[in-house]
Each structure stands twice: as structure tokens, then as C-alpha cells.
Amino acid sequence: DAGVIQSPRHEVTEMGQEVTLRCKPISGHNSLFWYRQTMMRGLELLIYFNNNVPIDDSGMPEDRFSAKMPNASFSTLKIQPSEPRDSAVYFCASRPNYGNEQFFGPGTRLTVL
């Protein structure tokens, strides 16, 4: 199994630009999570989906952030417009429906100049 796949691995953009991060969960997993990790705030849950439906988006910082899961094998996290304070590593994780552990992707390192 290829594990959770995230793209791109690195993204450098300028303030005000739109950024789209992508995630392919492990096949058969029915929950998907988006996290943000920074030195200052540690690991933060942004949003999670169960069976493609957003269950809890209380961690989404503001309206500039949006996430979608159009099908069981793909999810996106979009930031529009991006700001320097959005610079962080963004992780996607998926979880099978029979267990409770999460499987993390390698992360996308976002730098907003």
C-alpha cells in the first residue's frame, strides 16, 4: 500500500495567491483529517471528514480556508488568499472504519512570502 499521498510536498507562493493542497487517503479508509503544524502552535486539527462528509470544521482558522472531499479517494485544502502566517506544514491523515489510529501523509511544507 502506498500510504497517504500528499501533493505538492513543498509549495512556495506569494501573499495573496491561491494555494491548493491535495490528499489521497489510503483505500478503504473512511475518515480523513487535515492538520497544520507550526513551531508556535504545534499540531492543530483543521477539519475532518467521515464518509466524505465534513464532521467538524471548528479548527479552520477563517473563511480563507476551505476543504472538500468530493469522493472517497481525494480531498483538497484551499487557502485563498494566502498570507505569510499560513506558512506551516500541512498534514493529511486517514483512518479505517474498524480502528481508531490515524495514518499520516508526509506533509506539504507551505511557505507564503
Next chain:
Amino acid sequence: AQSVTQLDSQVPVFEEAPVELRCNYSSSVSVYLFWYVQYPNQGLQLLLKYLSGSTLVKGINGFEAEFNKSQTSFHLRKPSVHISDTAEYFCAVSHNTNAGKSTFGDGTTLTVKP
């Protein structure tokens, strides 16, 4: 609501010494407990988990943890650490339902010195 407190933000130890990383949690319902490890520039990976049964749980790389319900703790231990164990370790808790989310602690950075 549930919460996790990792009592030490940084733990330096010498190679081959024992180590304990402390984790306390609070929850009003039964929980599942996890330890994850994050090596530099990588995502988190599961080290071990407690779902039910024996309170002593063994994981990968020689780590183990003990669930103590009365003290609401889930401390991680290893009798002899290696340089390669240098990483950040996260304790996490979730309600014992498959639909819930996990709450992560702030992490403990373990640095193993030669």
C-alpha cells in the same frame, strides 16, 4: 470534552539509558490512547495504542506504555534508547467510537546523546 497533557516538552538522555515520556489525559468517557512518533521532516506514525484489555501495551522499536485509569496516565517507556530514537513524540486520546477525532498533546522532543 477530552484533553491531553504531555508533562515534558523536552527530554535529553544519553544513549542506552532508560527513558519515560509522561502523558496525562482527561475525559468523561472511556477512551482509546495512542503514542505517535515524528522523525524530522516526516509525518506522524503510530508507535503503540491502547484500546482495551491488558494495561501494558508493547509497540514498535522496543517502546511500551502502561494505561493507568486511576491516575489517568499513559506514560511511554523504553529501557535503553538509541541515537535513532531522537524524534518528537505525541500522546493522543480519542473517545471509543470509530467516528470521533483524536486530541493530541503538544509533543515531547526526545534527544538521545552519544
